[in-house]
Amino acid sequence: MIELDSITKTYLLGKESVKVLDKISLKIEQGEFVAIMGPSGSGKSTLMNMIGCLDKPTTGIYTLSGENVSHYNDNGLARVRNQSIGFVFQQFHLLPRLSALKNVELPMIYAGVSKSERQTRAVEALGKVGLSDRMGHLPNALSGGQKQRVAIARAIVNKPKIILADEPTGALDSKTSIDIMEQFRELNEDEGVTVIVVTHESEVAAYANRTIFVRDGMIQQPPAAIRGASE
Template identity: 75%
Template sequence: MIELIGITKSYQIGKESIDILKNIHLEINDGEFVAIMGPSGSGKSTLMNIIGCLDRPTSGTYLFDGEDISTYKDQQLAKIRNVAIGFVFQQFQLLPRLNALKNVELPMIYAGIGKKEREQRAKEALEKVGLSDRMHHMPNELSGGQKQRVAIARAIVNHPKLILADEPTGALDTKTSFAIMEQFTELNQEGTTVVVVTHEQEVADYAKRVIFVRDGMITNVETGGEGDIHESY
């Protein structure tokens, strides 16, 4: 599904060029569950942003489903983000003045889906994550775990091929983190490709492959524990 070939990312600060990613080569297959690990400043979040079409590489080639999207215009990348990729963030990114149902509907508004279908699909997504009784609650009426479940429902409502999660358990307690990772596991078992950026080994243990990033380079790739986290929690 994803192939990164010689990807670099640099920023110009004054006269100095700072390399964030250096000659990244990476393949992620359809249906995989992959974790990206690395210390703060390693480049892992920049790598995720490029995979998610939120940022552009300075050089290199990005193939998504066999299509070279390296030179896509902003509007083309926005369509991929909306239709093919679902995002889950550490701080949930819910709109505070919209209830859970309306928050989940948002990606479908951008996709031009009609009101009746939006509402039906949003309800189904919330039911899938176990929040059928919280649809009309505002974000400030939900626990951290419930907010993250709303975020997951929003991420899956357009039936994306890929879910990208950036530190999805970082703001949650251990028990809730376990439940959220179980949710990602279930989605992956249903065929969705899942990529999780994390600094927590317990979270990475859910993945079937763990990619280690340090100083802007992939330093190691390991087969994940595929469930070892269940015992450590």
């Protein structure tokens, strides 16, 4: 489903060229639950952006569901994101003046879904994450865990094949983090959604079936402690 072949990413900082990803080759099959780990500055977030079609490789080939998306323009990448990928971020990224229901409806507006269907699907998505009684609440009336559940509902409402979560528990307490990771586990096991989580927490990575460790822009064998937690 996801195949990266010798992907590199280089940025120009002034006159200096900085290589962030260095010939990364990677396959992730449909229905996998994968964690991406690595220290700060390792390139793991850049790798996530690449997988999520938020950025394009400098060299190499990225094939997603049979499509070579490596050189798509911005409109092409936006189409792929809207049709195939749901995003969940550490800081939730909810619009403060919109209710939970309206926040969840947003991706469907961009997808051209009718108003009546948007509401029906948003209600269903919020029900899946246990927020049927919070649909009319604004984000400032929700707890951190509830905000992240709204973000998950927004991510799944277009029925994507892939969920990409970037440090989804980073702003949450331990108990709420467990609840959120259980949500991802259910999406993966019950609905077959491919889940990819970027994290620095071994407790979060332990939910995944496979851990990819990134250092200095390259994929490396995970340290023994992390490897053991994922086995």
